[in-house]
Amino acid sequence: MSRRVLLVEDDTAIATVLTAGLEEEGFTVDVQDSVAGRDRALAEASYDVMLTDVMLTDGDGIETLGKVRSAFPDLPVIILSAQNTLDTAVRAIDRGAFEYFPKPFDLDDVVHAARQAAEAGTQEMAHPGENGDGLPLIGRSRAMQDVYRLITRVLHNDLSVLVLGESGTGKELVAEAIHELGSRKTGPFVAVNTAAIPRELIESELFGHEKGAFTGATARNIGKFEEADGGTLFLDEIGDMPAEAQTRLLRALQSGRIRRVGGSEEIAVDVRIIAATNRDLAPLIDAGSFREDLYYRLNVVPIKLPPLRDRAGDVEPLARHFLARAAQEGLPRRNLSTDAAKLLDQQSWRGNVRELQNLVYRAALLARDDTIDAATIADVLDDRPQATTGDNHSIGEAVSNWLLRSRFSDGQLYHLSMAELERPVFEHALKRTGGNQLKAAQMLGINRNTLRKRLGDLGIDPEAFSPG
Numbered sequence: 256m257s258r259r260v261l262l263v264e265d266d267t268a269i270a271t272v273l274t275a276g277l278e279e280e281g282f283t284v285d286v287q288d289s290v291a292g293r294d295r296a297l298a299e300a301s302y303d304v305m306l307t308d309v310m311l312t313d314g315d316g317i318e319t320l321g322k323v324r325s326a327f328p329d330l331p332v333i334i335l336s337a338q339n340t341l342d343t344a345v346r347a348i349d350r351g352a353f354e355y356f357p358k359p360f361d362l363d364d365v366v367h368a369a370r371q372a373a374e375a376g377t378q379e380m381a382h383p384g385e386n387g388d389g390l391p392l393i394g395r396s397r398a399m400q401d402v403y404r405l406i407t408r409v410l411h412n413d414l415s416v417l418v419l420g421e422s423g424t425g426k427e428l429v430a431e432a433i434h435e436l437g438s439r440k441t442g443p444f445v446a447v448n449t450a451a452i453p454r455e456l457i458e459s460e461l462f463g464h465e466k467g468a469f470t471g472a473t474a475r476n477i478g479k480f481e482e483a484d485g486g487t488l489f490l491d492e493i494g495d496m497p498a499e500a501q502t503r504l505l506r507a508l509q510s511g512r513i514r515r516v517g518g519s520e521e522i523a524v525d526v527r528i529i530a531a532t533n534r535d536l537a538p539l540i541d542a543g544s545f546r547e548d549l550y551y552r553l554n555v556v557p558i559k560l561p562p563l564r565d566r567a568g569d570v571e572p573l574a575r576h577f578l579a580r581a582a583q584e585g586l587p588r589r590n591l592s593t594d595a596a597k598l599l600d601q602q603s604w605r606g607n608v609r610e611l612q613n614l615v616y617r618a619a620l621l622a623r624d625d626t627i628d629a630a631t632i633a634d635v636l637d638d639r640p641q642a643t644t645g646d647n648h649s650i651g652e653a654v655s656n657w658l659l660r661s662r663f664s665d666g667q668l669y670h671l672s673m674a675e676l677e678r679p680v681f682e683h684a685l686k687r688t689g690g691n692q693l694k695a696a697q698m699l700g701i702n703r704n705t706l707r708k709r710l711g712d713l714g715i716d717p718e719a720f721s722p723g
């Protein structure tokens with residue numbers, strides 16, 4: 256028996272392509288181009304799944320979704336949206352959408368989701384919640400869309416999330432967003448930067464200690480786990496955690512209980528863990544300095560944050576966002592000239608969003624009039640601390656400098672250095688070939704399967720380099 260789809264889309268080109276794809280999959284497709292048409296069709300026929308655009312001439316496909324969901328609670332709905340913000344993704348899932356696809360979408364993905372939806376009915380639907388306000392993440396690039404979709408997937412469960420990404424890409428902000436928008440928002444959000452705490456103190460910081468547990472422990476102290484009870488614990492720079500603390504953390508995650516340092520009592524804690532790292536954990540695991548079992552515990556849902564240079568079109572809105580924030584914080588209110596925005600967009604942003612933010616604040620301070628022009632940006636750019644490897648004359652020199660700045664223990668040096676070298680080489684080749692792995696492998700002079708495997712090991716997504 257043929258399954259029936261209601262497609263609500265006012266763009267005829269998209270409607271035609273989708274209809275063809277869905278029909279090929281064996282669906283019968285009815286197309287409507289308005290909210291009114293949608294409601295009429297729903298009243299007249301019975302559907303297995305509905306796909307709907309958001310901005311329709313007579314209304315908003317998400318805002319009016321509540322009505323549909325109460326009248327047809329068993330009808331799974333897939334949202335197709337051109338408003339590619341985290342807000343839209345969250346609104347869609349909160350209103351009970353089965354899936355959310357930013358445009359332009361991949362036809363196969365949408366057809367696949369329609370089939371899944373028709374099969375699963377509404378069982379797998381996200382829990383409706385209320386609408387989030389003041390969503391903090393700026394940027395509508397294609398590269399950020401996957402991040403938004405993943406965020407919506409983890410809001411109403413307690414799955415462990417591992418946020419991966421270079422320094423300054425917004426990992427902590429993502430953790431905060433998950434907490435603020437999710438079902439633990441009434442509980443505390445507690446952040447711990449593992450790399451910033453002396454190794455000897457990490458365990459007591461995380462799990463607390465009893466009076467007299469060690470020299471200097473003059474009173475009982477509650478750790479971050481207990482502080483985060485009922486909420487979210489964000490563990491930043493997880494790759495820097497010493498071995499003993501890793502063991503203790505794993506035990507806590509497995510049992511849902513902790514024991515204070517020097518204590519004997521087992522204390523139950525209800526904590527959602529979000530961990531983050533800017534390091535590649537695979538070589539640390541290979542080298543035996545990061546526990547593999549802990550990795551699997553933490554990495555239930557990985558969220559990879561793209562570096563800023565891969566977020567086409569995001570630099571200018573971010574810069575304007577930071578200017579507005581700077582003004583709120585008492586700095587002079589400034590505009591950004593078109594040329595200034597262009598110049599910002601051309602930078603490679605090795606320090607990612609944090610670097611852009613710092614630079615925008617400095618430009619706001621230094622600008623000579625209300626509008627920040629390209630000359631001011633150029634001055635501030637020149638003033639930057641030297642980019643880490645930008646001034647080196649050879650790869651060898653760059654590597655030597657990098658080794659001097661890095662800290663890792665014996666047994667990791669080779670794997671970590673190789674990962675560090677391979678990443679920019681692979682990314683360069685993927686960029687040059689628009690993400691085509693076959694061509695990239697030819698350019699590199701290595702076997703395609705080798706490339707695919709190494710990309711996987713390094714967590715590089717070739718899709719992120721494909722145009723569009």
Ligand SMILES: Nc1ncnc2c1ncn2[C@@H]1O[C@H](COP(=O)(O)OP(=O)(O)OP(=O)(O)O)[C@@H](O)[C@H]1O
Pocket residue numbers: 391392393394420421422423424425426427428429491533573576608609612
């Ligand atoms: N998409 C974004 N929209 C708005 N602000 C952002 C965004 N991403 C990052 N920021 C801002 O940039 C700064 C750096 O972000 P954050 O501290 O979350 O990065 P991080 O990846 O955790 O860095 P690190 O690895 O160094 O800890 C913060 O001030 C954050 O508010």
